[in-house]
Amino acid sequence: MSASRIDVGNRLDRRGASPSREATPSARDFVLEVSDFSVHYGVDANMVRAVHDVTLNVRRATVLGVAGESGSGKSTLVYALTRLLRPPGVISGGRAILNVSSDDDPARVTPVNLTTASERELRRVRWSHVSIVLQSALSALNPVRRIGREFDEVLRTHRRAMSRRERRRRAEELLALVGLEPDRLNRFPHELSGGQRQRVMIALALALDPELVVMDEPTTALDVVTQREIITELAELRARFGFAMIFITHDLSLLVELADEIVVMYAGTIVERASAGELYAAPRHPYTLGLLESFPPLHGERRELTGIAGSPPDLAVESVGCSFAPRCPFTMDRCRAETPPLAPIGETGRSVACWLHATPSPVPVPAALSRRWTAPVGPTAPGVTSR
Ligand SMILES: Nc1ncnc2c1ncn2[C@@H]1O[C@H](COP(=O)(O)OP(=O)(O)OP(=O)(O)O)[C@@H](O)[C@H]1O
Numbered sequence: 303m304s305a306s307r308i309d310v311g312n313r314l315d316r317r318g319a320s321p322s323r324e325a326t327p328s329a330r331d332f333v334l335e336v337s338d339f340s341v342h343y344g345v346d347a348n349m350v351r352a353v354h355d356v357t358l359n360v361r362r363a364t365v366l367g368v369a370g371e372s373g374s375g376k377s378t379l380v381y382a383l384t385r386l387l388r389p390p391g392v393i394s395g396g397r398a399i400l401n402v403s404s405d406d407d408p409a410r411v412t413p414v415n416l417t418t419a420s421e422r423e424l425r426r427v428r429w430s431h432v433s434i435v436l437q438s439a440l441s442a443l444n445p446v447r448r449i450g451r452e453f454d455e456v457l458r459t460h461r462r463a464m465s466r467r468e469r470r471r472r473a474e475e476l477l478a479l480v481g482l483e484p485d486r487l488n489r490f491p492h493e494l495s496g497g498q499r500q501r502v503m504i505a506l507a508l509a510l511d512p513e514l515v516v517m518d519e520p521t522t523a524l525d526v527v528t529q530r531e532i533i534t535e536l537a538e539l540r541a542r543f544g545f546a547m548i549f550i551t552h553d554l555s556l557l558v559e560l561a562d563e564i565v566v567m568y569a570g571t572i573v574e575r576a577s578a579g580e581l582y583a584a585p586r587h588p589y590t591l592g593l594l595e596s597f598p599p600l601h602g603e604r605r606e607l608t609g610i611a612g613s614p615p616d617l618a619v620e621s622v623g624c625s626f627a628p629r630c631p632f633t634m635d636r637c638r639a640e641t642p643p644l645a646p647i648g649e650t651g652r653s654v655a656c657w658l659h660a661t662p663s664p665v666p667v668p669a670a671l672s673r674r675w676t677a678p679v680g681p682t683a684p685g686v687t688s689r
C-alpha cells in the first residue's frame with residue numbers, strides 16, 4: 303500500500319496525537335464541533351426552518367448516528383455542515399469547526415471553521431479530511447463516466463505525485479476494501495447493482511483517508527441482506543482505519559448496532575442525545591420511544607410496533623411550544639406554550655428536550671419514559687446480528 307495513506311499505523315498516530323500549540327484539548331478529542339447551527343430554505347413567508355439551533359460534537363474514531371423521520375432535517379444538516387447546500391438553502395446561524403490533522407504531522411490539529419471557510423479552504427479539506435456519501439448513489443455518480451474515472455479524478459486532484467499506474471492500483475485497492483472486483487472500474491454506474499454503486503461511493507469516500515466520513519442513508523434503498531452486508535463492512539472499515547462517522551438513517555434499531563452516540567432529530571431540532579446503548583435501553587423523549595416502537599427490536603423484551611400517529615409539522619409555519627405536541631401522548635398545557643430546551647438529565651451524559659423531564663418535574667414521568675426496557679446494549683457490529 304505504498305501509494306496509500308490508509309494504513310492503520312498512520313491512523314493510530316492521528317488518534318494518539320500529542321498536544322499541539324494550535325490545538326485546544328477538545329480539538330484533539332473531537333473531529334467536528336457544531337454549535338447553535340441553523341439552516342433555512344427561502345425567505346419571508348415561504349421560509350422553511352429546516353435545521354434549528356443544533357449543537358453536537360463528533361468524537362474522533364467514533365460513530366455518531368442521526369435518526370429521525372423523513373423531513374426532520376437530517377440531510378440539510380450534513381449538506382450545510384459540509385457546505386454542499388444549494389440555494390435556496392442558507393446557513394442562518396451558528397458555527398461548525400472541523401479539527402483537521404496535519405498531513406505532515408498528525409500531532410498537529412488545526413481548526414477550520416466550515417461555516418466561513420473559503421472555497422479554496424473547502425477544497426483542501428473535502429475528500430482529504432471530510433467526505434460524504436450521498437443519499438442516492440445513482441444520482442451522485444456521473445452516468446456517462448466509467449467508475450475508474452471517478453477514482454482517477456479524485457486521486458489526480460488531491461495526490462498529484464501519484465502516477466497513472468499508482469492511481470489505478472489505488473482504485474483497485476479501494477474497491478477490494480468494499481468487496482468489489484477490479485473489473486468494476488471499467489463499468490458505467492448503470493451496469494452496477496444498487497448495492498455495488500453504494501459500495502463504490504463508500505470506496506470513493508475513503509480514497510484519501512479522511513478523518514470524518516458522512517453517510518446519508520447509504521443503505522436505505524437496498525434490500526435487507528445487502529443493507530446488512532454493507533453495514534457490517536462499514537463497521538469493519540471504521541474499526542480498521544479509525545475514521546469518525548456521521549451515519550444518518552430512519553432506522554433507529556440499525557443505528558444502535560453501529561453508532562456509539564445517537565442524536566434524534568424532530569422538525570429540525572435535536573430532541574434527544576444519548577449513547578446508543580442508553581437510548582435503546584431507556585428512551586426518554588416520547589418521540590424516541592415512538593421511533594423505537596416503529597421498528598422491530600433487536601434485543602430483549604418485545605415491544606409492540608405502534609408507530610407514531612400523525613405527521614411531522616410544516617416547517618414553513620412558525621410554531622409555538624414543543625413541535626411534537628400535536629402527536630405526543632403526554633402533552634401538557636406548558637408544552638403548547640413554551641419550547642423545551644435540550645437539557646441534560648440523569649448522570650449518563652444524555653440530554654432531552656421535553657418538559658416531562660424538567661426539574662422539578664411538573665408531573666410524574668410516565669412509566670414508558672422512566673423505565674429501562676432492556677439491559678444497556680452497545681454497538682454490535684462488526685459481526686452484526688440480524689433482526
Ligand atoms: N430545496 C428545498 N427547498 C425548500 N425546502 C426544502 C428543500 N430541501 C429540503 N427542504 C425542506 O427541509 C426540510 C428538511 O429536509 P431534509 O431533506 O433535510 O430532511 P431529511 O430528514 O433528510 O428527510 P429524508 O429522511 O426524507 O431524507 C423538509 O421540510 C424539506 O421539505
Ligand code: SF4
Binds near residue numbers: 589626630631633
Ligand atoms: S414537551 Fe410535552 S409535547 Fe413535547 S415531547 Fe415532552 S411531553 Fe410531549
Ligand SMILES: [Mg+2]
Binds near residue numbers: 376378437518
Ligand atoms: Mg435526507
